[in-house]
Amino acid sequence: MEKKTLPEKLFLLSFKVDRTSHLILDKEACMRCPESERACLWICPSEVYKWDAEKRDIIVSYEGCLECGTCRIACPSGALEWRNPRGGFGVAYRFG
Amino acid sequence: MEERFDCIIVGAGPSGTTAALRLAREGLNVAVFERGKPGAKNMFGGVLYSTILDKLIPGFWKEAPVERHVIRKRFSLLSSDSEAAFDLCFNAFDRPPFNNSFTVLRARFDRWYSEKAEEAGAVIVTGANVEDFIVEDGAIRGVKAGMEGGLVRADCVICAEGVNSLLAEKAGLKKKPAPESMTLGVKEIISLPKETIEDRFSLEDGQGAAFDFFGAALGGAVGSGFIYTNRDTLSVGIGCPISVLKEKGLRPNDLIEGFKAHPSVGRYLRGGKMEEFSAHMIPEGGYRAIPGLVRDGLMLVGDSAGLLNPSIFREGTNLAMASGLFAAETVIEARKKGDFSAKTLGDYVERLKGSFVIKDLKRYRGVPTAITSIPGLFGEEPEAILDFLKGHFTVSEKSKDEIHSELKKAFRDRVSMKRLFLELYRASKILR
Numbered sequence: 001m002e003k004k005t006l007p008e009k010l011f012l013l014s015f016k017v018d019r020t021s022h023l024i025l026d027k028e029a030c031m032r033c034p035e036s037e038r039a040c041l042w043i044c045p046s047e048v049y050k051w052d053a054e055k056r057d058i059i060v061s062y063e064g065c066l067e068c069g070t071c072r073i074a075c076p077s078g079a080l081e082w083r084n085p086r087g088g089f090g091v092a093y094r095f096g
Numbered sequence: 097m098e099e100r101f102d103c104i105i106v107g108a109g110p111s112g113t114t115a116a117l118r119l120a121r122e123g124l125n126v127a128v129f130e131r132g133k134p135g136a137k138n139m140f141g142g143v144l145y146s147t148i149l150d151k152l153i154p155g156f157w158k159e160a161p162v163e164r165h166v167i168r169k170r171f172s173l174l175s176s177d178s179e180a181a182f183d184l185c186f187n188a189f190d191r192p193p194f195n196n197s198f199t200v201l202r203a204r205f206d207r208w209y210s211e212k213a214e215e216a217g218a219v220i221v222t223g224a225n226v227e228d229f230i231v232e233d234g235a236i237r238g239v240k241a242g243m244e245g246g247l248v249r250a251d252c253v254i255c256a257e258g259v260n261s262l263l264a265e266k267a268g269l270k271k272k273p274a275p276e277s278m279t280l281g282v283k284e285i286i287s288l289p290k291e292t293i294e295d296r297f298s299l300e301d302g303q304g305a306a307f308d309f310f311g312a313a314l315g316g317a318v319g320s321g322f323i324y325t326n327r328d329t330l331s332v333g334i335g336c337p338i339s340v341l342k343e344k345g346l347r348p349n350d351l352i353e354g355f356k357a358h359p360s361v362g363r364y365l366r367g368g369k370m371e372e373f374s375a376h377m378i379p380e381g382g383y384r385a386i387p388g389l390v391r392d393g394l395m396l397v398g399d400s401a402g403l404l405n406p407s408i409f410r411e412g413t414n415l416a417m418a419s420g421l422f423a424a425e426t427v428i429e430a431r432k433k434g435d436f437s438a439k440t441l442g443d444y445v446e447r448l449k450g451s452f453v454i455k456d457l458k459r460y461r462g463v464p465t466a467i468t469s470i471p472g473l474f475g476e477e478p479e480a481i482l483d484f485l486k487g488h489f490t491v492s493e494k495s496k497d498e499i500h501s502e503l504k505k506a507f508r509d510r511v512s513m514k515r516l517f518l519e520l521y522r523a524s525k526i527l528r
Contacts (some may be wrong), residue, residue, distance in 0.1 A: 001356075001362070001365045001366060001367060001368045001369070001370070002369070002370070002494065003353070004370055006349050009349075009373035012370065012371065012372055012373060013372065013373065013374075021201075022464040026506075027150060028402060034320060039342045042341075042345055042346065042347050043196075043280075043338070043341050043342060043347075043348070044348075044373035044456075045280065045282050046200065046373075046375065047346040047347075047349070049527050051129060053361070054175070058276075059097055066375040066376075067137060067260070068280065068375040068376050069259065069260040069377050070278075070280045070338055070341075070348075070375070072260070073272070073273060073274075073275050073278050073338050073377070074275055074338055074341070074342050074524070080486065081297075082262075083227075083262070084260070084262070085133075085223075086115075086225055087131050087216050087223040087224045087225035087240055087241065087242055087243055088131075088132070088223030090137070091136075092131070092132060092133065092136040092137075092203075093135070093136055093137070093138070093139060093202070093203045093338045093372060093374055094203055094371075095201045095202075095204075095206075095329065095371060095372045095374075095376065096135055096136070096138050096140075096201055096202030096203035096205055096206070
C-alpha cells in the first residue's frame with residue numbers, strides 16, 4: 001500500500017487548535033536534562049517536540065498533539081506540565 | 097445546566113457511560129462531563145468485549161455500530177522475514193452472543209453508547225474538560241470544568257477520565273504512572289472493499305478476525321503488532337512499553353511502518369488506503385499498579401483505575417464496563433444510606449474483588465514484569481526458531497539426517513537452550 005510520511009498522516013486528522021499550548025515545558029529543567037535522555041524528542045508518536053539546534057531550544061508543536069500522554073510518562077526531568085486541551089479543542093478522531 | 101446532581105461522571109468512555117446508563121435508569125439525576133464529543137478522543141486496538149453491555153442492552157449488536165464479530169483468532173510469531181502462526185476459527189462464535197467479541201470503531205461506538213445513556217435520562221455535557229474536583233471537608237463534592245458555569249456539585253463523582261489519570265492524581269489516589277506500567281498503542285485505519293477483507297481473511301459477511309503478531313513484530317524490540325478486521329477497514333497497529341521506547345530510543349512511527357513493511361503483514365494491507373493515524377496509551381501495569389480506588393465522594397473506574405487485563409486476552413472494555421456498573425450500583429446503595437464516605441463507597445472495591453475484574457488482574461499479576469523479562473523472544477529466538485523450521489522444510493539433496501544435525505548445531509550456536517526454556521516458561525504465564 002501507499003506509504004505516507006508522518007506529516008501526511010497527521011494531515012488526515014481533524015484538529016481544533018487552541019491559541020495557546022496545553023503542553024507547558026519548564027525550559028530550565030529541560031536544559032538540565034542531558035540531551036541523550038530527552039525522550040520527548042523521539043517518543044512522541046506525532047513528533048510534537050523538536051530540537052532546534054540553532055536556538056538550542058525544544059520547539060513544541062502542540063497543534064499536532066494526539067493527546068496520548070506518552071511524553072508525560074517518559075519525561076525524566078518532570079519539566080513537562082501536561083494538561084488536556086481545553087474542552088472542545090484538540091484532536092477529534094473519525095474512526096478511533 | 098442544573099446546579100446539583102446526584103452523581104457526576106467524568107468521561108464518556110465505556111466505563112463512564114455504563115455508570116451513567118445504570119444510574120439514569122435508576123432515576124438518579126446524573127451528568128457526564130466529556131472533554132470532546134463522545135468517542136472523539138478515544139481509540140483502542142479494536143475488540144469490544146461485551147458481556148456487561150449485553151446485560152444492559154440485550155442484543156445490543158442489532159442496533160449498535162459494531163463492525164464484525166470475531167470468530168477467527170490468529171497468533172503469529174514473526175522473524176525478520178518469516179512467520180509461524182497458530183490459527184483458530186470457532187464457527188460457534190458465529191451465533192449470538194457472538195462470543196461477546198466485536199470489533200468496533202470508538203468514535204462511532206462511544207457516541208452511540210453515550211446516546212443510549214442520554215435517552216435513559218443522563219445529561220451529557222460535551223466540550224467540558226474537568227480540571228479539578230470540588231473538595232469539601234476532604235470529600236469530593238463536584239467538579240470544576242473549564243467553562244462558564246463549570247463549577248457543578250454532586251453527592252459523589254465517578255472518575256472515568258481514562259488512561260491519562262490527571263484527576264485521580266490530583267485526588268491523591270495515585271502517582272504519575274511509571275514508564276514500565278504503560279504501553280503506547282499506535283494505530284492506523286486502512287480501508288479496503290468489504291469483499292476484499294472477507295476474501296483475504298477467509299471470512300463470511302459479518303464475521304471478523306483478530307490477528308496478533310509477536311516475535312520480531314517491532315524489529316527486535318519488546319512489543320507486538322495487530323490487525324483486526326472492521327466492516328470495510330482494518331485496524332492495524334503496534335503496542336510497545338513506554339520504558340522500552342525510552343531506553344531504546346525508538347520512534348513509534350518507525351515501529352508501525354516497520355511492522356507494516358513485514359511481508360507477512362503487508363500482504364493483508366495491499367491496495368489499502370490510510371484513513372486515520374492515532375495513538376493512545378494502554379495501562380498495562382496490571383494488579384500491582386491498581387491505585388487507590390475510592391475516597392470520600394469519589395470512585396475511579398476503567399483505565400483511570402488501571403482495570404485492564406494485560407495478558408494474551410487483552411481485555412479492557414469489559415473490565416471498564418463492569419467497573420462502571422459496580423460503581424453505579426454502589427452509588428445507588430450509598431444514596432439509600434445517605435452516606436458517600438470512602439467506607440460506604442468501599443463496597444465498589446468489594447464488588448470488583450468478587451468479580452472477574454480483580455480475579456483476572458490478580459491471576460495475571462506477573463505479566464507486566466514478565467513481558468520485559470523475555471527480550472530474547474522478541475529478538476534472536478524467533479530468528480533461530482524460524483530458521484530451524486525453514487531449514488527443516490527446505491528441499492535439497494542432502495539427507496534428512498544430515499540436515500537435522502546441521503540445523504540442531506546451528507540452533508544451539510545461536511540460542512542458549514537454558515535461556516530459551518526460561519523465557520518460554522515466563523511467556524507461558526502470559527499465554528495461559
